Amino acid sequence: MNYRQMAVFLVICGLQILVGNWVGAKGYVSGAAAAAFVESIPGLLVLLAIIVGGVAVAHFIPWKGLPAVAYIVTLGCIVTIPGFPGSEMLTAYVSKISFIGLCTPILAYAGLAVGKDIDALKSQGWKIVVVGLFVFVGTFIGSAIIAEIVLRMMN
Template sequence: MLKNIKEWIAVFMILGVIMLIGNWIGYDVLPWTALPGIAILIGISLVGLIIHHLLPFQLPSIAYIGIIGLIVTIPGMPGSAQIATYTAEVNLLAIATPILAYAGVSIGRSWFDFVQLGWKTIVVGMVVLFGTFLGSAVIAEIILRFQGII
């Protein structure tokens, strides 16, 4: 368990630095302004992962992280207003970019396993990606036309 926590902290620290840089370059939020918010988000994520590891229930760790985040930001909870203020300084895309990059690297490490599943899996994956893209484009087109934007 201690080894897992050390690994999680190392990954969170790397992602935190990348988030700080992305928030600074992309959204002009100075690192020392966003640092408390990123530290809070990292702390909530770490606690959620630890709870997931300790409890015998088979819920995904994101459920625990979401529940903890919800609880600590309930109006009336001690410090909830300050947590909301600090985390408001961190933009969503500054968070999503390094996390998605990390996910891509993780998938890339197991690319050989993915290829071993056969060419049919690759075709199905491409069709799913294309269908998702096409479906999103159609929905966006309908909504934008309905609103009179295009």
């Protein structure tokens, strides 16, 4: 993927996130949804800046062993560390974006990517369904155990 395609992809995802945030607001016909739409624009710009910064770091780092997503996540973690200059402001902006509005385009593109390789999925057979079920159940039980331990520690 070249940089022009990536820029177009980011703009499309950004618009989808804004629409998802607007629809996800309570009563999307009311003024509350319009306010949620406008309030989410700075947060979206922050997220897009973090993405562009992470891709730039991945491009300019001499070691090409890590994918760009690792640099994006690392940069996002660094700029939101309490005490980092402007982290409170960035966190306040990004908190205006709903999680569902953010995940919807990502999951849609992931579904398209899997659908594109449906023959590879078919070649796995029924075994991939069993593995998927074990992964889902294991993740759920592991999360529940961790949550239970943390809640018991907090009383």
